[in-house]
Amino acid sequence: MLELSLKGSPRYWGWLFFLAILIGAGFLTYLYQFQVGLGITGMSRDVSWGLYIGQFTFLVGVAASAVTIVLPYYLHNYKKYGRIAVIGEFLAVSSILMCILFIFVDLGQPTRILNVILHPTPSSIMFYDMIVLNVYLILNLLCGWVILMSEKKGAPPPSWIKPFLYIAILWAPSIHIVTAFLYQGLPGRDYWMTAIMAAKFLSSAFASGPSLLVILSMLIRKFTNFDPGKEAIQTLAKTSAYFLVVTILFYLFEVFTAFYSGISSHQYPIIYLFKGLDGYSKLVPVMSICILLAVIGALILVTPPLRKWEVTLTIGAASTFLCMWLEKGITLVVGGFIPNPFGSVFEYWPTLPETIITIGVWALGFFVLTILYKIASSVKEKAIFDKYGEKQIKA
Amino acid sequence: MAGCPYGARSFNWRDPRQYIKNENKEFPFRMKGVVEKCTFCYERLARGLPPACVEVSQGAIVFGDIENPESAVRKILSTNLAIRRKPKLGTNPSIYYLL
Numbered sequence: 001m002l003e004l005s006l007k008g009s010p011r012y013w014g015w016l017f018f019l020a021i022l023i024g025a026g027f028l029t030y031l032y033q034f035q036v037g038l039g040i041t042g043m044s045r046d047v048s049w050g051l052y053i054g055q056f057t058f059l060v061g062v063a064a065s066a067v068t069i070v071l072p073y074y075l076h077n078y079k080k081y082g083r084i085a086v087i088g089e090f091l092a093v094s095s096i097l098m099c100i101l102f103i104f105v106d107l108g109q110p111t112r113i114l115n116v117i118l119h120p121t122p123s124s125i126m127f128y129d130m131i132v133l134n135v136y137l138i139l140n141l142l143c144g145w146v147i148l149m150s151e152k153k154g155a156p157p158p159s160w161i162k163p164f165l166y167i168a169i170l171w172a173p174s175i176h177i178v179t180a181f182l183y184q185g186l187p188g189r190d191y192w193m194t195a196i197m198a199a200k201f202l203s204s205a206f207a208s209g210p211s212l213l214v215i216l217s218m219l220i221r222k223f224t225n226f227d228p229g230k231e232a233i234q235t236l237a238k239t240s241a242y243f244l245v246v247t248i249l250f251y252l253f254e255v256f257t258a259f260y261s262g263i264s265s266h267q268y269p270i271i272y273l274f275k276g277l278d279g280y281s282k283l284v285p286v287m288s289i290c291i292l293l294a295v296i297g298a299l300i301l302v303t304p305p306l307r308k309w310e311v312t313l314t315i316g317a318a319s320t321f322l323c324m325w326l327e328k329g330i331t332l333v334v335g336g337f338i339p340n341p342f343g344s345v346f347e348y349w350p351t352l353p354e355t356i357i358t359i360g361v362w363a364l365g366f367f368v369l370t371i372l373y374k375i376a377s378s379v380k381e382k383a384i385f386d387k388y389g390e391k392q393i394k395a
Numbered sequence: 396m397a398g399c400p401y402g403a404r405s406f407n408w409r410d411p412r413q414y415i416k417n418e419n420k421e422f423p424f425r426m427k428g429v430v431e432k433c434t435f436c437y438e439r440l441a442r443g444l445p446p447a448c449v450e451v452s453q454g455a456i457v458f459g460d461i462e463n464p465e466s467a468v469r470k471i472l473s474t475n476l477a478i479r480r481k482p483k484l485g486t487n488p489s490i491y492y493l494l
Contacts, residue, residue, distance in 0.1 A: 037427035039408030048396040048406060108406065108428025187484045188400020341402035 001149060004378040005371045011223070012374065019367040026360010029353045030105060038108055040353045046340040047348035049106075049333050051358050056102035058208070058329040059365075060133070060179045061201060063095035065209020066140060067172035068239050074165050080232045083386045087220070087228060088213060089144030090372040092172075096137040098365035105357055125181045132175045139168040144372075151387075152379045176201050183336065191269035191336040194257070200250040201328075206243035208324035210236040211297070211317040216373075218314065224377040225393045237313055241301030244320050248294055269335040272345065280345040283334060286326055293323035396430055400484055404432045461489065 033040050043050045069088035073081035107113060116130050143165055150157040180198035187193065214236045217228040258266035271277050273287045300306045300316030307313055334348045350358070386392040396404050410427040412418060422438050425431055435458070436446040444450070449458045459466040468491075477491040 037407065037409040039427075041408075043408070045405045046402070108430075109426075186398045186400075187486070188481065189397065337397070341400055 001145070001152060001375055001379070004375045007378075008374060012370075016367060016370060019363045019370070022363035023360050023367060026357050026363065029356040029360065032353060033105070033357065034110065038106070040351060042349050042351045042354060044346060044348065046346035047334055047337040049337070050348055051330070051350045051354055052102045052106040054329040054333040055358060055361070056099050056106075057179060057183075057201075057333065058325055059095045059099045059102070060176055061205030061324075061328065062209045062212060063092040063099065063136065063140075064172045064176040064202070064205045065213075066092035067169055068206050068210050068236070069213070070143075070165065070172075071169050072235075074169065078235075079388050080229055080235060082388060083226075083380065083392050084213070084217060084228045084232050086144045086148050086376050087217065087373070088209075089140045089168075090369065090376060091209070091213065091216065092140040093137060093144065093372065094365045094369035096133055096140070096175075097368055098361055099133055100137075101361045101364065102358075105361065125178060125185065129175075129178050129182065132171065132178050136168070136171050136175050139164060139171055143168055144376075148376055148379050151383050154383065173202060176205050183332075188341060189336045190263075190265045191332075194254060196250055196253060200247060200254075203243045203246040203250060204324050204328055207240050207247050208321050208328075210240040210243075211301075211320040211324075214240065214317040215314065215321070218310070220373060220377055221394070224381060226377040226380040227392055227394050229390075229392070233313075234308065237301055237307050237317060240317065240320055241298070241307065244294070244298050244301065244323075247324070248298065268339050272338045273331050273335045277339065278345050280338075280347050282347045282349055283331055287331055290323050290326040290331065293319040293326070297323055400481055400486070401488070404430050406430050 041050055041052075066088035069081050070085055072078035073085050104110060104113060116127060121127050143161060146161045147157045177198045180201040183189070183192040184194060184197035214233055217233050217236070221227050255270060258270055268277060272280070273283050275281070276284050297316050297320035300312050301320060306316065338347070339345050380386075380392055384391065384393055396406055407425060407427045407429055412424060415424075418424070436444075436448075439446060445458055449456045457468050457471055459468040461468050461472070463469060471493070472491060476494040478494065479488045479491055482488065
């Protein structure tokens with residue numbers, strides 16, 4: 001099936017070329033980081049996780065959100081998702097790939113990466129995260145590929161794939177729960193040390209993933225003849241809407257606990273993010289944009305006419321995705337480190353090389369995603385009808 | 396790094412040697428990209444010397460075996476009020492600050 005990715009329009013090749021340039025820039029900058037050390041980033045003794053770990057955390061959520069498609073489809077036989085199950089699975093594949101790369105670029109001694117397997121530390125959550133992420137990558141690649149292959153042949157999927165589909169559904173939440181445990185199990189970091197962290201991780205994942213899938217589905221419909229289906233897009237938007245509302249609620253629960261209890265160590269990170277602390281307020285604009293996007297996203301996606309009109313739907317989905325990205329990809333991680341254990345504030349802001357490396361990893365993820373989606377849309381364009389006899393190409 | 400509630404660990408963001416004017420070849424150094432923390436100068440302890448900070452503190456820091464009832468630390472703790480940082484986190488910190 002890989003050969004399908006080799007035939008494409010000049011626009012397809014142009015896009016891949018553009019991504020390749022970004023990947024190249026990221027790679028060269030990474031060589032500089034490899035030479036000098038992580039000192040080229042904005043991270044410091046006090047804020048020892050930054051953009052890299054933030055992207056990793058956020059993208060684990062995007063990967064886990066594939067379950068919002070495959071669960072209704074395989075467990076509840078929601079037929080409208082039949083066409084896009086593979087779209088969700090392939091998004092998970094490329095997201096996990098980015099996650100692994102973001103961990104890799106954050107390593108102080110990258111040549112020791114295999115030590116996580118050669119000298120396993122079962123008391124470390126990172127060890128389990130490595131296992132669940134890699135298994136999830138394989139599961140999604142396997143399920144997506146095998147089912148697409150059978151669609152290409154016009155045959156029903158082999159029955160041996162079924163257990164893997166169910167395991168993948170169970171596995172999806174586990175990757176994000178384990179990632180939340182990386183945060184919520186740390187003593188002395190009051191912004192993270194809360195049992196609702198894993199629940200909030202899942203809810204924000206199921207808001208960000210489907211909102212991205214809404215946009216990706218509309219792009220696929222625009223640039224290929226494959227039509228993911230209006231109804232599928234609408235259901236994705238509803239999923240995103242309700243999980244966005246739940247995420248906002250979970251956040252407000254945190255704010256209540258911190259401020260009604262009056263425990264100052266719980267309040268400081270929140271004050272830092274929303275108002276600034278001791279005159280330091282680098283992340284206040286980021287958090288303000290985040291709130292604005294959350295309001296726009298929630299209003300549009302929850303209101304039926306606004307959700308149905310595709311112009312506003314695009315704005316709502318993009319707002320939701322960006323909001324979750326700012327919250328989880330930047331402010332959650334940095335906010336947890338402020339103030340430091342001595343009570344003083346040392347701020348973080350990503351440097352240029354760090355940003356170029358980050359863009360490079362994203363570009364690599366989208367490079368892989370483009371190729372996988374190219375294969376999927378080519379198969380579906382030729383199959384003409386989906387499994388349920390409905391036309392899946394544009395009229 | 397992130398898990399330490401005391402801010403006691405640091406990371407070699409770059410090769411640390413470029414910041415050291417007079418390198419002491421007697422003791423090992425660590426490379427870039429790894430985590431550092433105080434080891435109470437175990438290389439010095441092995442030679443029967445006190446940790447470097449104790450030596451230069453001129454008596455302000457007392458170091459020793461708290462299990463030993465005859466030790467200097469044990470004696471000073473029995474006569475002074477002392478606190479530890481964040482004892483309720485259960486990390487059992489073994490640095491005492493005299494009041």
